[in-house]
Amino acid sequence: MSRNISEWLKGIILELQEMFFFSAIMVERIFRRPIYLFETFEQMHFIGIGSLYLVILTGMFAGQGMAIQFTYELADMGSKNYLGRIMAIAIIRELGPVRTGLMIAARVSSG
Structure with a gap:
């Protein structure tokens, strides 16, 4: 049971990490040329x-x-x-x- 919860929590944390990296790249490329x-x-x-x-x-x-x-x-x-x-x-x-x-x-x- 605890393994399912830890996998679920790990999935949420990885998804949030991906969203954060995507947002950081997006903000950085707003000000980049061209x-x-x-x-x-x-x-x-x-x-x-x-x-x-x-x-x-x-x-x-x-x-x-x-x-x-x-x-x-x-x-x-x-x-x-x-x-x-x-x-x-x-x-x-x-x-x-x-x-x-x-x-x-x-x-x-x-x-």
Whole structure:
């Protein structure tokens, strides 16, 4: 029984050691030459500016769908005046960052 525990503990320690060495090599190579600035800025442009149209388009359709649904629900309660506030909170705080992240990840991973 103690042999199994010692093997298990040894495995965990070896795994942590490998993670530490990998992290140390990664941090060391961040500052080593060559630094590929052109490729870095090209990827930043592809991910950021290149994905902007897709994010805006999907955000518009998602926002329109939510607005229609909220209008029906708020009309039943007589609270249509609050639609703008609810949409602003829902999109800016909740749906916007999640949808943006998903769309950028989908575009970048698809090439």
